[in-house]
Amino acid sequence: MSPPLLLELQGVQTHIGAYHILHGVDLAVPSAGVTMLLGRNGAGKTTTLRTIMGLWRASQGQVTFDGTPIGGPGTRKSPPDMARMGIAYVPENMGIFADLSVKENILLAARQARSADQLDTARLEWIFGFFPALKKFWLHPAGKLSGGQKQMLAVARAIIEPRRLLLIDEPSKGLAPAIIQNMIDAFIELKQASTTILLVEQNFNFARQVGDHVAVMDNGRVVHAGGMHELADDDALQTSLLGLSLGSHQ
Amino acid sequence: MSTVDIDTPLPRVRADLRPVLLVLALAAIALPLVGSFSTWVTLTLAGLAMGMIIFIVASGMTLVFGLMDVLNFGHGLFIAIGAYMAATVLSGMADWTQSGSLWMNLAAVLPAMIVGMLVAGAVGLAFERVIVRPVYGQHLKQILITMGGMIIGEEIIKMIWGPQTLSLPLPEALRGAFLLGDAAIEKFRIVALVVGVLVLGGMLWLLNRTKLGLLIRAGVEDREMVESLGYRIRHLFVGVFVAGSMLAGLGGVLWGMYQQSVVPQLGAQVNVLIFIVIMIGGLGSTVGCLIGALLVGLMANYTGFLLPKAALFSNIALMVAILLWRPQGVYPVTNR
Amino acid sequence: MSFRLLSGDPPRSPLLALALIAIVALLATAPFLFPGPKSLAVAAKILVFVILVASYDLLLGYTGIVSFAHTMFFGIGAYGVAIASIRMEPGWTAVFAGVGAGLAVSLAFALLIGLASLRVRAIFYAMITLAVAAAFQTLVSQLSDLTGGEDGLNFKVPQMLRPAFRPFSEPVFGVTIDGRIITYYLIAAVCVVLFLMLLRIVNSPFGRVLQAIRENPFRAEAIGYRTVLYRSLSNLLAAAFATLAGAMYALWLRYNGPDTSLSFEIMLNILLMLVIGGMGTMYGAVVGASLFVFAQSYLQDGLHLIHDAVTGVAPLALLFEPDRWLLWLGILFVVSVYYFPTGIAGRLREFARRR
Numbered sequence: 041m042s043p044p045l046l047l048e049l050q051g052v053q054t055h056i057g058a059y060h061i062l063h064g065v066d067l068a069v070p071s072a073g074v075t076m077l078l079g080r081n082g083a084g085k086t087t088t089l090r091t092i093m094g095l096w097r098a099s100q101g102q103v104t105f106d107g108t109p110i111g112g113p114g115t116r117k118s119p120p121d122m123a124r125m126g127i128a129y130v131p132e133n134m135g136i137f138a139d140l141s142v143k144e145n146i147l148l149a150a151r152q153a154r155s156a157d158q159l160d161t162a163r164l165e166w167i168f169g170f171f172p173a174l175k176k177f178w179l180h181p182a183g184k185l186s187g188g189q190k191q192m193l194a195v196a197r198a199i200i201e202p203r204r205l206l207l208i209d210e211p212s213k214g215l216a217p218a219i220i221q222n223m224i225d226a227f228i229e230l231k232q233a234s235t236t237i238l239l240v241e242q243n244f245n246f247a248r249q250v251g252d253h254v255a256v257m258d259n260g261r262v263v264h265a266g267g268m269h270e271l272a273d274d275d276a277l278q279t280s281l282l283g284l285s286l287g288s289h290q
Numbered sequence: 291m292s293t294v295d296i297d298t299p300l301p302r303v304r305a306d307l308r309p310v311l312l313v314l315a316l317a318a319i320a321l322p323l324v325g326s327f328s329t330w331v332t333l334t335l336a337g338l339a340m341g342m343i344i345f346i347v348a349s350g351m352t353l354v355f356g357l358m359d360v361l362n363f364g365h366g367l368f369i370a371i372g373a374y375m376a377a378t379v380l381s382g383m384a385d386w387t388q389s390g391s392l393w394m395n396l397a398a399v400l401p402a403m404i405v406g407m408l409v410a411g412a413v414g415l416a417f418e419r420v421i422v423r424p425v426y427g428q429h430l431k432q433i434l435i436t437m438g439g440m441i442i443g444e445e446i447i448k449m450i451w452g453p454q455t456l457s458l459p460l461p462e463a464l465r466g467a468f469l470l471g472d473a474a475i476e477k478f479r480i481v482a483l484v485v486g487v488l489v490l491g492g493m494l495w496l497l498n499r500t501k502l503g504l505l506i507r508a509g510v511e512d513r514e515m516v517e518s519l520g521y522r523i524r525h526l527f528v529g530v531f532v533a534g535s536m537l538a539g540l541g542g543v544l545w546g547m548y549q550q551s552v553v554p555q556l557g558a559q560v561n562v563l564i565f566i567v568i569m570i571g572g573l574g575s576t577v578g579c580l581i582g583a584l585l586v587g588l589m590a591n592y593t594g595f596l597l598p599k600a601a602l603f604s605n606i607a608l609m610v611a612i613l614l615w616r617p618q619g620v621y622p623v624t625n626r
Numbered sequence: 627m628s629f630r631l632l633s634g635d636p637p638r639s640p641l642l643a644l645a646l647i648a649i650v651a652l653l654a655t656a657p658f659l660f661p662g663p664k665s666l667a668v669a670a671k672i673l674v675f676v677i678l679v680a681s682y683d684l685l686l687g688y689t690g691i692v693s694f695a696h697t698m699f700f701g702i703g704a705y706g707v708a709i710a711s712i713r714m715e716p717g718w719t720a721v722f723a724g725v726g727a728g729l730a731v732s733l734a735f736a737l738l739i740g741l742a743s744l745r746v747r748a749i750f751y752a753m754i755t756l757a758v759a760a761a762f763q764t765l766v767s768q769l770s771d772l773t774g775g776e777d778g779l780n781f782k783v784p785q786m787l788r789p790a791f792r793p794f795s796e797p798v799f800g801v802t803i804d805g806r807i808i809t810y811y812l813i814a815a816v817c818v819v820l821f822l823m824l825l826r827i828v829n830s831p832f833g834r835v836l837q838a839i840r841e842n843p844f845r846a847e848a849i850g851y852r853t854v855l856y857r858s859l860s861n862l863l864a865a866a867f868a869t870l871a872g873a874m875y876a877l878w879l880r881y882n883g884p885d886t887s888l889s890f891e892i893m894l895n896i897l898l899m900l901v902i903g904g905m906g907t908m909y910g911a912v913v914g915a916s917l918f919v920f921a922q923s924y925l926q927d928g929l930h931l932i933h934d935a936v937t938g939v940a941p942l943a944l945l946f947e948p949d950r951w952l953l954w955l956g957i958l959f960v961v962s963v964y965y966f967p968t969g970i971a972g973r974l975r976e977f978a979r980r981r
Contacts, residue, residue: 093518095514095518118517119514119517119518120517120518120520120521120522120523122518123517123518123519123520124520129518131515131518135512135514135515135518137507137508137511137512137515138511139507139511139623140504140507140508140511144504144508147501147504148501148504148505148508148516148519149519151519151520151521154501155501197519361749421960424964425963425964429748429749430692431963431967433692433752434897434901434959434963435960435963435964437894437897438956438959438960438963439956439960441894441952441953441955441956441959442953442956442957442960445950445952445953445956446953448949448950449944449945449947449950449953453949558890561756562756562757562760565753565756565757566753566757569746569750569753569754573749599765599768601764602757602760602761602764603761603764603765605757606754606757606758606761609754609757610742610754613742613746613750617746617750618747
């Protein structure tokens with residue numbers, strides 16, 4: 041029995057100025073699981089996320105979230121609309137506000153809280169469990185954090201309040217293996233709490249541990265979609281899709 | 291950058307105090323040049339008062355640029371409006387301003403400030419809608435069109451009040467100076483300083499202690515991310531623009547009273563000073579704007595005393611020197 | 627031949643060509659068609675401003691540099707001639723010395739300001755030029771020994787250009803030829819040459835690089851052009867042409883003062899003329915300057931007429947007071963920036979292309 045689809049892209053094309061990046065993306069993201077979006081650099085993964093979030097307009101095709109069209113010619117939704125529908129976006133560059141403290145970054149992401157004392161302390165402690173550095177540097181300007189800590193903050197912002205869909209772009213980039221493990225644990229718990237995650241990743245080991253479903257992109261299209269286990273067990277398929285034998289990667 | 295992260299000691303967050311030291315340095319250098327201590331005190335207080343007024347008018351513009359990337363070359367118009375409103379209101383309340391009682395005088399100045407702010411804010415709202423909104427994201431057009439807007443505004447001022455210089459006499463009790471030892475301290479400058487400090491305090495409180503302020507500070511850094519977090523920043527912008535024009539109006543009231551006269555070209559005249567200040571301060575930085583304003587105010591008063599002919603040039607030289615040191619201003623906003 | 631004369635950059639629109647030919651013809655025959663001091667003054671002003679605005683087009687329209695210091699160079703040229711004619715024996719030597727000195731000072735300033743643009747962003751640059759121009763104007767007013775301060779300088783021009791000079795005793799085509807008319811044609815000849823030179827510059831390989839830099843400075847740099855060099859050269863050239871325009875203006879007026887050549891109002895006028903005429907076209911400068919100077923001189927009369935007609939209705943009367951012509955020009959400016967971003971010349975070319 042296939043789970044209902046939370047997010048669906050059909051024939052989505054995106055142009056950025058003169059560049060035609062997405063050439064007809066068909067993507068199905070089932071609820072309450074992690075869908076990995078894999079592919080080489082330049083395949084269009086980031087563009088796909090940005091199109092879903094409304095940062096870039098799809099020139100053709102349709103993006104549907106929980107049954108509601110949110111993208112494509114004809115829809116007029118903008119990023120704040122997406123966020124209010126329960127979609128959180130963690131960009132590749134993390135989008136950290138460097139002049140604001142860690143606390144202020146998180147406060148901003150918590151739309152329900154008027155001030156810091158209104159933050160859900162239980163939830164905060166839960167987040168600190170995965171990312172202890174955030175507790176340590178709570179009052180420090182976010183710009184002073186290391187790259188890995190900024191990644192943690194970016195993800196923490198997306199989960200400070202329950203969201204229905206998380207769009208995360210390469211969260212493990214530049215992270216040390218120990219921190220990556222923390223992040224894997226965080227995603228697994230989120231998944232168990234019925235959050236849907238669409239995750240762009242280059243690190244196949246990370247992907248394999250966290251992902252339930254996988255979509256591989258190349259040249260602005262999805263060229264393979266299926267279950268993570270099938271892909272993880274099939275070395276030949278991995279090589280043809282991703283150009284290298286990922287089993288040899290740690 | 292690994293597990294060591296968690297164990298490393300907390301870095302000392304050192305605030306960058308060098309620009310603040312610059313202000314103190316300027317005052318210190320002026321002392322021997324001026325010679326007399328009492329004169330130096332007078333000049334320094336005058337400079338700080340003027341600096342505060344300039345800060346009030348410039349802060350709006352730097353926030354507007356920082357938040358929405360809009361260059362308003364017509365910001366001086368709101369200042370002129372404030373000044374003219376002050377002239378009108380104060381002359382209308384002549385019996386209050388001519389009374390020797392300090393309270394009656396202040397009771398006349400307060401409505402002048404409120405009216406100045408409200409009218410400037412209303413004009414700001416119209417300005418944003420008609421002149422600025424259609425040219426978001428196009429800097430060249432913004433420069434041209436906001437200048438055009440200022441020309442139109444200036445002409446309308448001429449239409450209503452006439453092209454000549456209007457005098458704006460200070461209310462009785464605020465005239466003159468009182469003596470602190472040998473130094474003459476003009477009463478009105480104290481008022482300007484107090485108002486300035488109140489405004490500064492209010493702004494810092496808003497920016498640092500409220501969620502709205504948080505939004506503004508974040509928006510200055512990364513507008514797109516703030517939108518992705520769910521906030522409709524366009525609405526915020528109109529609010530900030532109007533607030534900026536209201537501040538300019540308030541500053542205009544003070545400026546008019548400081549100069550004791552108003553001319554239609556007031557806007558264009560102050561524009562140049564504002565640009566120098568926000569360039570020194572860094573586009574988008576409130577504290578930088580304060581530093582820049584204080585430096586400019588002090589410099590104007592010191593050179594006004596020492597080398598009157600070099601006044602405007604000295605401020606430009608100051609700006610060039612600072613830009614050579616930090617090309618983005620003393621407190622550039624990160625990520626821009 | 628005309629194609630090569632125009633450096634391969636013809637008007638490319640029949641309407642535009644027609645307008646230009648008409649303007650040129652009128653200017654060429656102005657002393658005879660419209661005798662009288664005022665109309666000749668208007669015509670001379672148009673000539674001077676065509677070059678001033680065209681030089682600004684080189685900077686803004688072709689290189690994409692926003693500068694508010696252009697009037698500074700205009701003023702330097704004018705003051706050069708004026709001061710030289712007062713300090714030395716008035717005559718051609720003084721004029722050439724003045725022009726030479728003016729050029730030297732302008733180029734020095736242009737170089738300095740150009741260097742500033744290296745370290746700061748474009749927006750900062752615009753504001754810096756604003757501040758520098760304001761400071762320069764103040765400085766000039768204050769160095770009254772040299773510049774005559776607020777009152778300016780009246781000076782004598784070479785013999786041949788003086789009003790009293792009459793080369794012919796008989797009127798030619800019904801008009802007595804005097805020094806003023808000779809001055810007029812001298813200015814016209816110089817302006818024609820300068821304009822053609824500007825056309826040559828913008829249509830040369832150098833000009834194309836400038837446009838590339840305007841469109842995308844990073845790409846230009848990536849291709850291998852030293853944008854710094856090209857921008858500085860553009861600055862210098864624009865300053866030089868503006869200086870020459872200033873020198874001619876002073877020769878015509880036999881006077882120069884801070885309000886005549888340095889005021890911010892003139893800078894705004896240049897912007898108006900360029901935006902309304904059409905940036906990045908050179909011909910836009912011709913159209914814009916002609917229209918603007920003409921309107922400036924005669925609009926007041928036009929407003930006067932309307933004003934008298936609506937005196938009954940108080941607020942309307944206020945709006946149409948002859949002194950309020952700048953208000954209308956300001957409104958026209960704002961409207962142009964929205965609806966005619968390419969200006970008149972640009973619009974006419976677009977029409978022609980669509981046919």
